[in-house]
Amino acid sequence: MDAEEWAPYLLHLFGVQVGTERLGVLSPEAIKAHTFELIRQMSLNGSQRRPLIFEVEDLHWMDTTSEAFFALLAESLNAARILVLGTYRPGYRPPWLEQSNATQIALPRLTPKDGLAVIRSLAPPERLSEPMAQTILTKAEGNPFFLEELTRTVLDAGESQAAIVVPDTVQGVLMARIDRLPEVAKRLLQTASVLGREFSLRLLSAIWTESGELAVLLLELKRLEFVYEQTGAEEPTYVFKHALTQDVAYESLLMTRRQEYRKHRTGV
Numbered sequence: 001m002d003a004e005e006w007a008p009y010l011l012h013l014f015g016v017q018v019g020t021e022r023l024g025v026l027s028p029e030a031i032k033a034h035t036f037e038l039i040r041q042m043s044l045n046g047s048q049r050r051p052l053i054f055e056v057e058d059l060h061w062m063d064t065t066s067e068a069f070f071a072l073l074a075e076s077l078n079a080a081r082i083l084v085l086g087t088y089r090p091g092y093r094p095p096w097l098e099q100s101n102a103t104q105i106a107l108p109r110l111t112p113k114d115g116l117a118v119i120r121s122l123a124p125p126e127r128l129s130e131p132m133a134q135t136i137l138t139k140a141e142g143n144p145f146f147l148e149e150l151t152r153t154v155l156d157a158g159e160s161q162a163a164i165v166v167p168d169t170v171q172g173v174l175m176a177r178i179d180r181l182p183e184v185a186k187r188l189l190q191t192a193s194v195l196g197r198e199f200s201l202r203l204l205s206a207i208w209t210e211s212g213e214l215a216v217l218l219l220e221l222k223r224l225e226f227v228y229e230q231t232g233a234e235e236p237t238y239v240f241k242h243a244l245t246q247d248v249a250y251e252s253l254l255m256t257r258r259q260e261y262r263k264h265r266t267g268v
Contacts, residue, residue, distance in 0.1 A: 051081040060092035109142025184212040193249035201236035
């Protein structure tokens, strides 16, 4: 590809100002169109050297610009060695699904046998009785995420508690797990949720006003698998294991605290 023609758009995409001066006379729509074409051409050219796979998780949370690009790319895939593999929840419909080369595969619910395997991978029989395992299977209805979180909730609460109530929704399960955290760890999880699903230690430190050492608290949240550390990042970065976990933690935060943390965030 002609570097003189296309490099400014690549630099602009990565937020580099030097070398993008000539784009100043173009409208945002024109820059976006040329950037789309740049990535499309890079993808097609790359596929001539080796097959490419674009794996995109949770298409239902995709922003409109990314969605528009993949719709454009889908129109060019008939003769290209490119596979776009995306996952999404029922209720969302990718705009490129009508393409003749698009295939939708509905993932079935886990069978009781497979569901029990998920439960036992987290809780062997000596930690969770068979009757409680069957209760979890019934509640989760074959949803792997629900199975995992529901099992963790029961383990955290302790099956021996006579009054244990198994929540009926994934949100309820997550909220139950969050509520059982020590108060300072819960507060940190809620604070981090304001920054989004992915957050840097630098930004979190800037808005964290509570007591407690961040490194120790983050280590505990990692151990409990609420968050994990992003590898390969330029600075220490953490990610909520599931986007829904971030949503539930954020919704559990008082509106006044949300606004306070937002002010801190915008000032960083």
